[in-house]
Amino acid sequence: MVSITSLLTGLLALSSSAVSTAIRRRSITPPEGCPIPTWTVDYFHWFNGSHSLDCIHNQDDINAKGCLCGSNWCEPNPATCNGSMVNVCWTGMPNYQPWGYGPPQTLDIQFADGLTCHDQYIGYRIHDIAHGESNCGYADRGLGRIVAFYGSSDSDSSTGHMDYTLGDGHALKCDNGSSITYSGSVDFELTCTHDADFNATCTAPVFEVPVLSYEWVS
Numbered sequence: 001m002v003s004i005t006s007l008l009t010g011l012l013a014l015s016s017s018a019v020s021t022a023i024r025r026r027s028i029t030p031p032e033g034c035p036i037p038t039w040t041v042d043y044f045h046w047f048n049g050s051h052s053l054d055c056i057h058n059q060d061d062i063n064a065k066g067c068l069c070g071s072n073w074c075e076p077n078p079a080t081c082n083g084s085m086v087n088v089c090w091t092g093m094p095n096y097q098p099w100g101y102g103p104p105q106t107l108d109i110q111f112a113d114g115l116t117c118h119d120q121y122i123g124y125r126i127h128d129i130a131h132g133e134s135n136c137g138y139a140d141r142g143l144g145r146i147v148a149f150y151g152s153s154d155s156d157s158s159t160g161h162m163d164y165t166l167g168d169g170h171a172l173k174c175d176n177g178s179s180i181t182y183s184g185s186v187d188f189e190l191t192c193t194h195d196a197d198f199n200a201t202c203t204a205p206v207f208e209v210p211v212l213s214y215e216w217v218s
Helices: 004-023 059-063 138-142
Strands: 039-048 065-069 072-074 084-087 106-111 116-119 131-133 146-150 157-165 179-194 200-203 207-209 211-216
Touching: 106 146, 179 207
Parallel strands: none
Antiparallel strands: 039 106, 039 200, 039 207, 065 072, 065 084, 106 116, 131 146, 146 157, 157 179, 179 200, 179 211
């Protein structure tokens, strides 16, 4: 005979599962005769170094000068610099890991349909990683397709957020000849591991960005 405790435990598990399914957002039903995209992220990798050069938020880094000797960085001592003392955040530097700094922050997102996004500081066309739009191709972005990521690497486990806008340049054709675009967003599980220096490497399981709204283009 099944005990009352076991029965209650089973009912609670089913109830929790039902609630979880109910609050999970699903893609909308598109207008009749219109296709709808599927946006599946099958690779997500974010490295956020505790000693990465920060040319966006850290004023000390923004003002810092380094010794550029040829195509490398040398000790930033004006008295011994066998090269030029330059601002480490300037455009055109050979790399953005000057003397005394760790590897740069990077973000890589890959979608199952082939779209890839990669971010790291390069001195121009700056994207603020984990605070908005990512670099998924500048020409592509001109067509209105924008992927934006928001998150924090401080905790071992947290919730990330992603917005996806298809844009007019990627409008899909409906059976009646009209063009339609879509947008969506999702919260997803973000897992980060930290080394002894608190450098964070964050990943996410495969997840889908549900389509939540549409807009007619023509």
